[in-house]
Amino acid sequence: MTFDIIPIDPLVDEDLATQWIEVQKRSGEADWGDDHCAWALAEIQGRRRGTGYSFVDLAAVQGDSVIGMAAVAMPLLDNTHLALLMLHVDPDHRGQGVGTALADAALGHIRERGRTVVQADTETPAAAKEPAGPRFAMKCGAKCAQTVFRSDMTLPADRDLLRRFAAGEGVEDAAAFRIDWRLDEIPDEWLPGLAVLEQRMSTDAPQGDMTVEEEDWTADRVQENLDWARNAGRRIVQAVAFEGEALVGFTQIEVSANSPTLGYQQDTLVLREARGNGLGLRLKATAALALMDELPQVTTVRTWNAHDNRHMLAVNADLGYVRTGVLQVWEKTLG
Ligand SMILES: CC(C)(COP(=O)(O)OP(=O)(O)OC[C@H]1O[C@@H](n2cnc3c(N)ncnc32)[C@H](O)[C@@H]1OP(=O)(O)O)[C@@H](O)C(=O)NCCC(=O)NCCS
Structure with a gap:
């Protein structure tokens, strides 16, 4: 089979980019059926207009058809060693060297840009027998640096139970904390506190053996992320915990315009000094209730948690999350 690897620009070549994203979708469907995750073109384009990363996007093309895709994102604000x-x-074109050719081309671009550590994810359904992704990653010389469980929660859930969780029923110091939430519009005064929480995500959430440094977050970076989501038609439920005036915890669920029945549970963190007060469960229950009220078309919330994140996994079990698969982060150091 002959094919070419070509660079593409999703901001310019929209037809090609649409096919390129379709490959990712079809690849996800092959492994996950209806439970696949997929990017929307507007989300891909928004990231490429942003200031947080530089990108190299590659397509494997045969005639007029895109049969493989690779995207390399290189952080610009921190972790500048990473790619x-x-x-x-495409499932119909696997096992013929397309993946290897794309990986070789991507690694060439990464080396050229002086990045020294490459990370890539594979996602495997719980029932998968011989998944191609992990075998491919090992063949490329990568090592598994982090194992993450993927879990789904079905909505609508038991509203009374969620209300009791959200109120901190049975928690001794529940009254010392106030939980609040917003849909889409986040008050400016929350932004500096959210930046602190995002930065702590990069040091205080389990990182396995990943070669990552502390991220550098500002209120502007939080705002840029919110703008990216809004411009791409994403809805965001943001729940936060206050102790006095200080933000001490947060969680977000995002709903892509691409998949309006699916909520992506994003970052959740309670500052170390506020842990042990049941805030993780209160925050996540609050966000689930908000979703049921404001975006009732959402029937699944999906989350990813490090396999050793005992507390977060316990919170998820209380909320009714069911494990559906495993995500592995693969890392390769370039000599
Ligand atoms: C992993 C993936 C990219 C491989 O693409 P591909 O074009 O089939 O890869 P190649 O033909 O170049 O094969 C390279 C290696 O992949 C693995 N592989 C390919 N097909 C496989 C299959 N059906 N079952 C298990 N492993 C397979 C093998 O290790 C193979 O090497 P080998 O032929 O020497 O045994 C493709 O299966 C895919 O898109 N999977 C979903 C996304 C993913 O996991 N991406 C990898 C991120 S690191």
């Missing part, structure tokens, strides 16, 4: 690789081959 984050996403790579998918």
Whole structure:
């Protein structure tokens, strides 16, 4: 089979980019059926207009058809040693060297840009027998640096139970904390506190053996992320915990315009000094209730948690999350 690897610009080549994203979708469907995750073109384009990363996007093309895709994201604000690789081959064109050719081309671009550590994810359904992704990553010389469980919660859930969780029923110091939430519009005065929480996500959440440094967050960076989501038609439920005037915890659920029945549970963190007060459960229950009220078309919330994140996994079990698969972060150091 002959094919070419070409660079593409999703901001310019919209037809090509649409096919390129379709490969990622079809690849996800092959493994996950209806439970796949997929990016929307507007989300991909928004990231490429942002200031947080530079990108190299590659397509494997045969005639007029895109049969494979690779996207390399290189952080610009911190972790400038890293390159984050996403790579998918159309299910009808696998096992013919397309993945290897895309990986070789991507690694060439990454080396050229002086990045020294490449990370890529594979996602495997719980029932999968011989998943191609992990075998491919090992063949490329990568090592598994982090194992993450993927879990789904079905909505609508038991509203009374969620209300009791959200109120901190049975927690001794529940009254010392106030939980609040917003849909889409986040008050400016929350932004500096959210920046602190995002930065702590990069040091205080389990990182396994990943070669990552502390991220550098500002209120402007939080705002840029919110703008990216809004401009791409994403809805965001943001729940926060206050102790006095200080933000001490947060969680977000995002709903892509691309998949309006699916909520992506994003970052959740309670500052170390506020842990042990049941805030993780209160925050997540609050966000789930908000979703049921404001975006009732959402029937699934999906989350990813490090396999050793005992407390977060216990919170998820209380909320009714069910494990559906495993995500592995693969890392390769370039010599
Ligand atoms: C992993 C993936 C990219 C491989 O693409 P591909 O074009 O089939 O890859 P190649 O033909 O170049 O094969 C390279 C290696 O992949 C693995 N592989 C390919 N097909 C496989 C299959 N059906 N089952 C298990 N492993 C397979 C093998 O290790 C193979 O090497 P080998 O032929 O020497 O045994 C593709 O299966 C895919 O898109 N999977 C979903 C996304 C993903 O996991 N991406 C990898 C991120 S690191």
